[in-house]
Amino acid sequence: MALLAERSVWRAMWNGLRSRCPSCGTGGLFDGFIRVSDACPHCGEALHHHRADDAPPYIVMMIVGHVVVAIMLLYEITMSPALWLHAAIFLPLTVLMSLILMRPTKGALVGLQWANLMHGFDPEYAGGDV
Template sequence: MSGHTAYPTTDRPLKPALLRGAMRRCPACGQGPLFHGYLTVRDHCDQCGEDLSHQRADDGPAYLTILLVSHLGAPLLLAIYIAFRPSAMAMLIGFGLGAIILSLALLPVIKGGFVGFQWARRMHGFGDAPPSRAEPVHREKVPAA
């Protein structure tokens, strides 16, 4: 065992964190807004001060949104075509607008859930006690030439 203090590795409650994030609220307190604007995650919660800058949602929410929209849209498209036989232009316009609106509605919800998941699992620096910046960084000494 090394001589340094270990940080807590227990997970936080997942379901409340996911729900708070999906409601676009801070996963820690559920009170402060998670986003500044449409998709920009705030650096800190206005209510509890939780550092949210550690989140690394990246492309995950976009991929999951595309997956959900396409899996919802494809069977619906087939069912409407079989039942009503609308024109190609009507289907193109209707399902195109539907996919855009559904994607825009789901993207912040899914991104909030991703941030909540990362917070609950203490991923990417979401631990209780981050290492102090005052601690020295240990580097290998390079011999002088």
Template sequence: MQDNAQTRSPVDAKSAERPLGPALRRGWRRKCPNCGSGPMLKGYLKVRDHCPVCREDLFHHRADDGPAYMTILIVGHLAAPLLGTVWMAWQPEPLVLFTIFAIGTVALSLYLLPRLKGAMVAFQWARRMHGFGRES
């Protein structure tokens, strides 16, 4: 009977080297999921082709609309109950309520969007999705 380490494919052996938790934390901070020090994004949402520090290829990502959907999901689930609670507790003027919640939801969305994109790219990197698992 062969040793389990010998029967494992190279991709299986390498997959243990990419823990999900640290990669997601690095992505949330918009840093390279590999080294954690190089910037992942150039500009607001544009992902770099590679990390300027460790040269890890990042162009494989397929984040597409995922970060926007997650942002809408989170902001909506926070804003809707809060809107109802504020209305029931204080009954502010509708224009005041609209202004406060419009500013709050836009600000929260602008804060979350690049962080969720970084986390999504880091998730794909950690799980070797969309070409991240290929050997260079």
């Protein structure tokens, strides 16, 4: 059994955050907005093993919720604006922040899985995609 090369978690997550392959850092990670490519177009690393599933939306909701609620509370305490103004400002802000953070969050999670040899990313694992 050959030893695997050390996989840097931080480098893999940084590459994923930039929507790059966690292995080479050059090829694109995504085919669409958040659809992960089956393999890296540059180095050929198989990426279809990822199991990001519902984790990226939960992480994004946690981040956006904390930021938006804090800003909204500060705005309410200092300015006391009308409710329609809250809606006009904070609903688009929430949607925009969620869309901006979704792709980097999913990329970082795929990079984390790749670096930790999770969900079939281990080349020595002979099992299925369980």
